Amino acid sequence: MQVALNNVTVRFGPVTAVDNVSLGIAPGEIHALVGENGAGKSTLMNALFGLVSLASGSISVDGAPCRWTLPQEAIARGLGMVHQHFMLQEHMTVLENIVLCAEPLGRFGFVDFARARARLDEIARTHGVKVDHDRLVGRLSVGERQAVEILKVLYREAELLILDEPTAVLTPQEKDRLFATLRSFRAAGKAIVLITHKLDEVMEIADRVSVMRAGHLVASSSLEDTSKEEIARGIVGGELPAPRTRRVQEPGAVVLAVDEIVVARRGRDVGPLSFQLRAGEIVGIAGVSGNGQSELVRALTGLAPAVSGSIALCGKDIVAFDVEARRRQGMSYIPEDRQRMGLALGASVSENAGAGHDDRNAFAAGPFLKHGAMADFARSLIERYRIRVAGPRAAAATMSGGNKQKLVVGRELSRNSPLVIAENPTWGVDIGAIDFIHGELMRMRDEGHAILLVSTELDEVIALSDRILVMYDGAIAGDVSGGEASRDRVGALMTSKSADALGKVA
Amino acid sequence: MSNAKTISREALPWIFTILWIAAIILALLLFVGAPVGEALSGFWNGAFGGRRHAYLMATLSRSALIVGMAVSVMLSFRAGLFNIGGEGQLVAGGLTAALVAVLLPGPPMLVLAVAIASAMLAGALWALLAGILQLFMGVPLLVGSLLLNYPIRYIASYLVAHPFRDVQSGMVQSHLVPQETWLAYFPGTRLDMGILFTAVAAAFALVYSYWTVHGYHTRLNGLSPDFARTVGLPVRKLTLQTLALSGAIAGLVGAIAVFGIHHRYIDGMLVQPLYAWTGIIAVLLVGMVPWAVPISGFFFAAVQTGAAGMERAAGVPKEIALVVQAVIILFVASRVSGALSSSRGDGDGHA
Known part of the structure; x- marks a missing residue:
């Protein structure tokens, strides 16, 4: 299916999210769409899919102009989209999710599940995508859920697949399987659009790459005619940041001492875990998502109680402390989920920036708020962290993902606490913001703060950490010092029993 | 030019809304065969007119209670606490106010002050009960606060039907509170000073919501409880404090109804007019x-x-009058709530 976007412009109020973009998508081709957060990639694809309306321009499919007002019309025309945040009903089975809204009806109007199963078996044979039909989606791993999303699209006989950052949540092995599936689609003559931040993946699989920046299409060429460096320059709109250099420094006193801590988890408890974190070092916690990292973080921050064990922060046992007391004792926390935990999206930037600050007097006179002081502080964060937002009074929800994350990072790091816990601090954030956040964490380390970096991005952990602890199945599988850390070594520890841990996906 | 355009764009839906309301009311009135002109002037007069604005005063007197309850509900709702037990807190306040004033000897002003303070305390405690049920027993606030409406209602009924009944009156009601404690009328009107208490409560709620640290913290909790927990706000404490505040204002409203309007506790006087529920709708509307x-x-x-x-x-038959009332509220709600929630960022911008 040949799809063409001609001079497409999308506006949200006064903001032009996509500005006069023309793009062709050809069958049998994997077309990578790259760009910073807020560059307009997702908006462009949402426009193609009928989720947002065009201010001007047109879309044509196989030469025939199309104008749909509902995604259903786009689906009927053979378009399929796998969103970054999965759209699945957790309490229903895989099969029920797949046929939802496209149920094959038998006589008397009952759903003909047998026919659906036969169709899915055929898809499994052709493309090798298979998930047990009768399991509840709520019990599937992230990779399996993604396979369900892809099956949903295939089941509707899509000829054009749009995948919005499909690899952000996958382990390396799951990613390889996904790519094998995509290659099979390409061979079958389907058109594929891959929205991604990861240039290595573009180089690995794409046939054609289009770069967007600030709503414009800045480059679009076949992969042979460009290079990784050129694409990266197109994304950031200038020269690339220099690779990070690590200042050698001896770690100082112990800031965080975790001793034999056990945290409850459905199924099997996490732990016992023991480790120490010293001033002026970054300790990375690597591991495939779901191996006990989030339980550990919740126990450290006080969001969940520890079953047993002790946690000492700056020499004081904090196990009995609540979140506020721990933060006062010297802890800052950059949560993984900025939408829910990192920010109150309905509140303004200024209100978000001021939340959880220890020095209550800075923003308050008696029981009253000092709105001026809060706005000034927010403005200083906006400036220092180069957050793109209308101003301190704008709602936090109006920022793009990367800018939201910068606000969270800015708020937490500006507390200057001895310990910083950063949980996937660059998840779903563009190259420029990643570099900036990494730089800030490194600066904090150089200034003598202790940083616990919990991340499922192996590159991030290796690039930043002085020491790496690898978590596997609720325990620390290995302790690797940063200097000698190699991808393979950490990767092997991450997947000690990889065969059965990763499930039967794609 | 663009300005005129904006105005017409904003005004047009309102004009349509009003036309719809007019059309439906007209149809209803024709259906029951009521004189349309008289009905409409009766509506206007009933709300804002009357000899020496007597009906406007009635409207204001009713607003004093509805706005008071709305303010109480707003404080809870903005903090993310779905306290729908305003009715129980209102009854607790009204009952306590009446009983204290009837039983407590002393100078009238002191009795009045103590009665109002006890009413607020009673409302606060009744609201706290719902909070305690939620935090320590795991009863959702929505359920707990609602269910707590019933016991207090029947406790009040029992108390004014038996131990504290004004038997001579032949009604299920308490004795009159001392006449010296009655809230005075504004000169030349039948509007009591109770509305001043509501005005103070409303002013307090505005200042609290927009300009205090506590209001800011509870609002963050209301917008995202996970966020509030993550940044270390004392969520449990905030919950209990907000509920107490909300309940205290409901209790105050109960006291206003006693000292300003009824001068005693009459069984059902705070429940039947649906003050608390109207307050909830008034808050949700905007x-x-x-x-x-x-x-x-x-x-x-x-x-x-x-x-x-x-x-x-x-x-016009009472039932049709009630339908007219519902039609107006429904159509205005469809316009107002949409407009305010879409500009939520602006509306709350200076908060």
Whole structure:
């Protein structure tokens, strides 16, 4: 299916999210769409899919102009989209999710599940995508859920697949399987659009790459005619940041001492875990998502109680402390989920920036708020962290993902606490913001703060950490010092029993 | 040019809304054969007119209670606490106020002050009970606060039907509170000073919501409880404090009804007019935006007294008057709540 976007412009109020973009998508081709957060990639694809309306321009499919007002019309025309945040009903089975809204009806109007199963078996044979039909989606791993999303699209006989950052949540092995599936689609003559931040993946699989920046299409060429460096320059709109250099420094006193801590988890408890974190070092916690990292973080921050064990922060046992007391004792926390935990999206930037600050007097006179002081502080964060937002009074929800994350990072790091816990601090954030956040964490380390970096991005952990602890199945599988850390070594520890841990996906 | 365009774009939906309301009311009135002109003037007169604005005073008197309850509800709702037990807190306040004033000897002003303070305390404690049930027993606030409406209602009924009944009156009601404690009328009107208490409560709620640290913290909790927990706000403490505050204002409203209007506790006097529930709708109508809550409360009071006026003036059956009332509220709600929630960022911008 040949799809063409001609001079497409999308506006949200006064903001032009996509500005006069023309793009062709050809069958049998994997077309990578790259760009910073807020560059307009997702908006462009949402426009193609009928989720947002065009201010001007047109879309044509196989030469025939199309104008749909509902995604259903786009689906009927053979378009399929796998969103970054999965759209699945957790309490229903895989099969029920797949046929939802496209149920094959038998006589008397009952759903003909047998026919659906036969169709899915055929898809499994052709493309090798298979998930047990009768399991509840709520019990599937992230990779399996993604396979369900892809099956949903295939089941509707899509000829054009749009995948919005499909690899952000996958382990390396799951990613390889996904790519094998995509290659099979390409061979079958389907058109594929891959929205991604990861240039290595573009180089690995794409046939054609289009770069967007600030709503414009800045480059679009076949992969042979460009290079990784050129694409990266197109994304950031200038020269690339220099690779990070690590200042050698001896770690100082112990800031965080975790001793034999056990945290409850459905199924099997996490732990016992023991480790120490010293001033002026970054300790990375690597591991495939779901191996006990989030339980550990919740126990450290006080969001969940520890079953047993002790946690000492700056020499004081904090196990009995609540979140506020721990933060006062010297802890800052950059949560993984900025939408829910990192920010109150309905509140303004200024209100978000001021939340959880220890020095209550800075923003308050008696029981009253000092709105001026809060706005000034927010403005200083906006400036220092180069957050793109209308101003301190704008709602936090109006920022793009990367800018939201910068606000969270800015708020937490500006507390200057001895310990910083950063949980996937660059998840779903563009190259420029990643570099900036990494730089800030490194600066904090150089200034003598202790940083616990919990991340499922192996590159991030290796690039930043002085020491790496690898978590596997609720325990620390290995302790690797940063200097000698190699991808393979950490990767092997991450997947000690990889065969059965990763499930039967794609 | 663009300005005129914006105005017409904003005004047009309102014009359509009003036309729809007019059309439906017209159809209803023709259906029951009521004189249309008299019915409409009766509605207007009933809400804002009367000799020496007597009906406007009735509307204001009713607003005093509805706005008070709306303010109480708003404080809870903005903090993310779905306290729908305003009725119980209101009854607790009214009952306590009446009993204290009847039983406590002493100088009238002191009795009045103590009675109002006890009413607020009673309302606060009744609200806290719902909070304690949620935090320590795991009963959802929505359920707990609602269910707590019933025991207090029947406790009140029992107390004024048996131990504290004014037997001579032949009604299920308490004795009159001492006449010296009655709230005075504004000179030349039948409007009591109770509305001043509501005004103070509303002013307090506005200042609290927009300019205090506590209001800011509870709002963050209301917008995202996970966020509030993550940044270390004392969520449990905030919950209990907010509920107490909300309940205290409901209790105050109960006291106003006793000292300003009924001068005793009459069984059902706070429950039947649905003050608490009207307050909840008034808050939801304007999407919990604080400055709009008093206006919304006044609007509800006006529609209610207006419908009663229509009934009196044009002989429109009570049921139809109530349908008219519902139609107006429904259509205005469809416009207002949409408009306020879509501009939520602006509306709350200076918060």
